[in-house]
Amino acid sequence: MGCREFEAIASRYVDNDLDAEVASAARGHLRDCCACRERADDEAEIAAAARALRTEDLTPGEGWDALWEGIRARVAEEERADAARPRWVRWWRSHGRRAAVATAAAAALVGLAFGSPRPLGGGPGAGAGGDDVVAGETVSERAERERLEAASWVREKLEDIRDISVRENDYLPDDHRRATAAERAALEREGAPAEEMVFLYQRQAAGVVLDGAFSGTRDGGGGGTRISAVRAGAEGEVHGYPLIEVDREGEAGEAGRPPDAFSLPRPRPPEPARARATARVPEGGGAW
Amino acid sequence: MARSKPEGPAPEASGGILSLPRKRPAEAAAGGENEIVDACRRGEAWAMELVYHRYRRRVYALASRIAGAEDADEVAQEAFVRVLRGLPKFRGDAALGTWIYRLAVNAALTHVSRRPRRPAGDDAVDSIPAPGAGADARDPGLSARLERALAELPTGYRAVLVLHDIEGFSHEECAEIIGCRVGTSKSQLHKARARMREILGPQLAAERRR
Numbered sequence: 001m002g003c004r005e006f007e008a009i010a011s012r013y014v015d016n017d018l019d020a021e022v023a024s025a026a027r028g029h030l031r032d033c034c035a036c037r038e039r040a041d042d043e044a045e046i047a048a049a050a051r052a053l054r055t056e057d058l059t060p061g062e063g064w065d066a067l068w069e070g071i072r073a074r075v076a077e078e079e080r081a082d083a084a085r086p087r088w089v090r091w092w093r094s095h096g097r098r099a100a101v102a103t104a105a106a107a108a109l110v111g112l113a114f115g116s117p118r119p120l121g122g123g124p125g126a127g128a129g130g131d132d133v134v135a136g137e138t139v140s141e142r143a144e145r146e147r148l149e150a151a152s153w154v155r156e157k158l159e160d161i162r163d164i165s166v167r168e169n170d171y172l173p174d175d176h177r178r179a180t181a182a183e184r185a186a187l188e189r190e191g192a193p194a195e196e197m198v199f200l201y202q203r204q205a206a207g208v209v210l211d212g213a214f215s216g217t218r219d220g221g222g223g224g225t226r227i228s229a230v231r232a233g234a235e236g237e238v239h240g241y242p243l244i245e246v247d248r249e250g251e252a253g254e255a256g257r258p259p260d261a262f263s264l265p266r267p268r269p270p271e272p273a274r275a276r277a278t279a280r281v282p283e284g285g286g287a288w
Numbered sequence: 289m290a291r292s293k294p295e296g297p298a299p300e301a302s303g304g305i306l307s308l309p310r311k312r313p314a315e316a317a318a319g320g321e322n323e324i325v326d327a328c329r330r331g332e333a334w335a336m337e338l339v340y341h342r343y344r345r346r347v348y349a350l351a352s353r354i355a356g357a358e359d360a361d362e363v364a365q366e367a368f369v370r371v372l373r374g375l376p377k378f379r380g381d382a383a384l385g386t387w388i389y390r391l392a393v394n395a396a397l398t399h400v401s402r403r404p405r406r407p408a409g410d411d412a413v414d415s416i417p418a419p420g421a422g423a424d425a426r427d428p429g430l431s432a433r434l435e436r437a438l439a440e441l442p443t444g445y446r447a448v449l450v451l452h453d454i455e456g457f458s459h460e461e462c463a464e465i466i467g468c469r470v471g472t473s474k475s476q477l478h479k480a481r482a483r484m485r486e487i488l489g490p491q492l493a494a495e496r497r498r
Contacts, residue, residue, distance in 0.1 A: 050453035
């Protein structure tokens with residue numbers, strides 16, 4: 001084991017979180033490397049000192065009772081504000097945004113189910129009503145199948161919406177966000193992205209409506225590329241960012257958050273190019 | 289036309305947070321999490337107060353160490369307002385404590401991201417809790433320096449380090465609270481400690497040589 005290798009595992013070594021073999025190799029390296037031994041000592045000392053910080057020492061300036069009174073007052077104030085709002089506003093705040101997304105998706109479903117068939121692909125004979133046989137099915141059969149698949153996807157999306165949450169003004173660790181190197185550097189320098197805001201979008205691509213939300217910087221305008229709203233198990237990418245994680249705060253998320261939705265069509269099996277109609281999100285960071 | 293009396297428990301029993309009965313039922317005090325959450329859903333004030341009493345220290349500590357001591361009261365208040373307003377919708381997917389700490393961490397991170405940027409180390413001076421019994425027995429000054437260094441960390445690193453090293457959560461719990469993967473929590477902690485070492489290392493080495 002070399003110094004670079006030890007450096008990468010130093011923290012886990014201190015926490016005794018290594019496999020026996022790796023730990024043994026690390027100990028072997030420490031016997032001979034003074035610098036790494038010092039690093040390990042430092043990290044162990046920092047971790048021990050951190051453990052020793054007792055939370056009991058921290059108390060509110062005005063005391064626990066005053067803090068509780070402040071909380072009660074805030075809650076009462078917000079409940080009074082709720083009561084003063086018209087009924088439709090209350091409904092909108094609790095259900096409306098989600099309902100809007102669901103309605104849009106349902107509208108897409110209806111459109112897909114009853115809309116006129118679209119010519120598919122650009123290959124010769126594909127758009128002029130010709131029924132060429134491709135991979136065992138005619139173009140019209142393929143069109144019908146794809147409409148049904150898309151309709152099925154929209155139905156799935158309606159289910160998915162319940163399990164999605166968007167975190168506003170959030171800081172996602174770099175490994176999590178898959179940010180660019182430049183963005184990572186900026187995040188590390190600044191601690192957190194400034195002035196993030198969440199954009200909602202609806203976009204129709206190849207007959208499939210994508211509903212969702214992503215957050216971007218004000219500086220970035222509509223083309224903001226900070227993605228923080230993602231779907232459990234989602235695959236695909238937006239603006240070149242892979243979707244990898246979901247926030248499970250769920251229904252208990254705070255009021256005032258955007259609709260909980262971010263979905264992309266599931267990847268489909270490869271198809272012949274000439275009769276293909278796949279919903280795709282453009283790459284390269286263009287504005288929605 | 290006589291208006292019929294609304295159904296449901298009397299206001300004294302469920303009158304929301306305004307009519308807070310000071311005595312909470314003894315069986316509820318010893319009751320389980322589900323019982324407390326159910327009582328909160330019914331709007332029973334004793335249950336809300338119980339939630340506050342059970343979780344206040346850790347929520348306050350998270351608020352103080354992530355957002356800084358001077359903003360801790362505000363952040364803790366915001367966190368508990370979110371908790372109390374959100375409890376009726378709490379589904380129980382996670383443990384109540386985990387959910388509460390997640391709201392607290394989110395409130396702290398949101399607060400930090402919204403407040404005007406301060407010069408590096410500025411909040412460190414404000415956010416040093418009084419060194420006391422909790423300080424490292426070997427070196428009381430190290431605790432204060434640690435708090436200062438902590439305030440210089442990027443917020444994301446700080447959150448993981450506070451949760452894991454100070455509050456003693458496992459990486460699995462940290463991941464659930466922060467909303468990331470376990471591997472991400474480990475790598476963030478590694479980077480956080482490396483940064484802490486950059487800040488504190490020279491002093492530690494000098495002390496060892498003494």
